[in-house]
Amino acid sequence: MIDKTVAGTAEAVAGIADGSTVMIGGFGRAGQPVELIDALIEQGAGDLTVVSNNAGNGDVGIAALLAEGRVRKVVCSFPRQHDSWVFDRLYRAGELELELVPQGNLAERIRAAGAGIGAFYSPTGVGTLLAEGKEERTIDGRRYLLEHPIRADVALVAAYRGDRWGNLVYRETARNFGPIMAAAATTTVVQVDELVELGALDPESVATPGIHVDRVVAVGYRPWIHEGRFVGGVDVNGAPLEQSPESSVAGAVR
Amino acid sequence: MTGLSRDELARRIAADIPEGAYVNLGIGAPTLVANHLPEDLEIVLHTENGLLGMGPAPEDGLIDPDLINAGKQAVTALPGAAYFHHADSFGMMRGGHLDICVLGAFQVSERGDLANWSTGEPGAIPAVGGAMDLAIGAKQVFVMTDLLTRDGASKLVAECTYPLTGVACVSRIYTGDAVFDVTPEGLRVREAFGEHTVASLEELTGLTLQAAAPELASAAEEEGGSR
Structure with missing residues (x-):
């Protein structure tokens, strides 16, 4: 098992x-x-x-x-x-x-x-400060930087x-x-x-x-989820809003 | 010389986004564009932290900390939305699948180089986020910015002096004074607001500008932010 x-x-x-x-x-x-x-x-x-x-x-x-x-x-x-x-x-x-x-x-x-x-070769960062020290190669006319895992x-x-x-x-x-x-x-x-x-x-x-x-x-469960359902009642940081739990549960529509 | 307010400029940019477009709105002023997208058009907003079909902020009480945008603000998911992981999200971007990206700028050069991630000040803590990926990824990169800094210096320049975000990546620049297209011949005034003419814009920027239409070279357009 x-x-x-x-x-x-x-x-x-x-x-x-x-x-x-x-x-x-x-x-x-x-x-x-x-x-x-x-x-x-x-x-x-x-x-x-x-x-x-x-x-x-x-x-x-x-x-x-x-x-x-x-x-x-x-x-x-x-x-x-x-x-x-x-x-x-x-x-x-x-x-x-x-x-x-x-x-x-x-x-x-x-x-x-x-x-x-x-x-792999990525086009992101070409020509910028963050390209320093990286191998650059042009493939089919576009510039790329070699990026390692x-x-x-x-x-x-x-x-x-x-x-x-x-x-x-x-x-x-x-x-x-x-x-x-x-x-x-x-x-x-x-x-x-x-x-x-x-x-x-x-x-x-x-x-x-x-x-x-x-x-x-x-x-x-985190405070905004109750028994697998979204109930809200928190701010974006997950801190409880100043309201009763009943009203937050009642307000959940999803 | 009164031009467009920040909000009028957001509305002007929104008017150039067609139905069916997949769009990423950068952190800051570009997010205002979302407020002006017509509700009867299906335009799909991408947020690089892993959502297509982003909707407006939720009501208080319905904020979901698991559902945020790239600016780490609470958002909603519209019917038709899709979630995906970060590598897929940036693959969408880097792979050229997004139609339009709207970004802020410190400077844009005549050939479309963008500087928007660092002022290069010594001691500043560097933070790049997705700026460099956004700059080179979308089919069209729109910049939304003031034409001048608070000190009156032009943000449109011959060569960027701030550290670059991307090379020759900007398609169009929207400012409260005028809209500019980046062309192989340099910047072309697409539209001038208030009493601006190509000549007055050349004076402000110190650049040689092309005119998209003959009337821009002399008289200013009256329509301003109207659609």
């Missing part, structure tokens, strides 16, 4: 070594595996290279990991945001190395790693539902980097809102087949 489920987030992140490259899913807060990151902070691994689209929001998730001094280098496309004060402070203090990668190249480099591609020791991914084989479905734009990061890491650890029985996920809707997943842990 295949059973990739683990009982808790501590078990899910066990064994992550100092110096690891860790991919962390999410775009801003959507799809960010906050519970797994909290467990990684608790677990204690340091000197990490983090590969993620952003470099932390507010004081939670990736920002908390950075604030704990566990990260040596960040590979991302968009570190500077209105709520990226933790990254900003550490970067300005020279305590964090940054590799800035255009978002599409970041995604494709991660995808390439999972797909066994040695390297980004692999990781560990990927931390958040999905909506999963089963014990590691099959995953995502929710809305929280899918973002999940499927490609899951395929690009040696060990892929996934937090889901809900674990379901094998066979309960529609095979037509599985976005990450279990072959790419090593460990799955259920962390429970």
Whole structure:
């Protein structure tokens, strides 16, 4: 019997070594595996290279990991945001190395790693500062840069539902980097809102087949979802609105 | 010399987007264009974090943190929407499947080089996001910007001095003063607003400009932002 489920987030992140490259899913807060990151902070691994689209929001998730001094280098496309004060402070203090990668190249480099591609030519970034040091080649009259895959020791991914084989479905734009990061890491650890029985996920809707997943842990529904239904009642950061739960449930029309 | 307001300019750009177009509106002012797309036309908005068929912001109480746009604001998904992962989303862009992308700019050069991601100031934290992918991906790249900086310098230049986002990638530039097409012969004034003429625009930009129609060379068009 295949059973990739683990009982808790501590078990899910066990064994992550100092110096690891860790991919962390999410775009801003959507799809960010906050519970797994909290467990990684608790677990204690340091000197990490983090590969993620952003470099932390507010004081939670990736920002908390950075604030704990566990990260040596960040590979991302968009570190500077209105709520990226933790990254900003550490970067300005020279305590964090940054590799800035255009978002599409970041995604494709991660995808390439999972797909066994040695390297590829991308037109993005040609003629810019981010082309420095990259091989350029003209193919059929268009200029391209040689881009190499980004692999990781560990990927931390958040999905909506999963089963014990590691099959995953995502929710809305929280899918973002999940499927490609899951395929690009040696060990892929996934937090889901809900674990379901094998066979309960529609095979037509599985976005990450279990072959790419090593460990799955259920962390429970987020506040805007109740028993598998969207109920709202939160702001875009997931914080509760100042209203009674009854009115938010009554207001849900989807 | 009164030209178009930011909102009138957004409406002017929206008027050039045909039914059936797949469109990405960049973060910032370009998102205003969505407010002026006619409701009776089916125009599909793409957001690079993984959604085609993006709809307007939800009502309070129905905000869904899993459903956001590239600016990380809450949005909705219209009937017919589709979700996809990031590599597919940027493949759509890089693969030339988007019809139109509307972006902001610090500078645009005469041959359509775009600078919009970094002022190059020492000590600034660099952040590029999807800007470089958007700049080279769509079939047509529209820039929405003021013609002049707050200091009165032209944002249309012979050569960009800010770090480039993309080379020769801009198709058309919409400003509150005029609309310019990027052509092999340089910038061509497609439409001038207020009392602007090619001569007055040349004075503001310091560039030699082409005129799309003979009347632009002398008298200004009156229609402004009307459709």
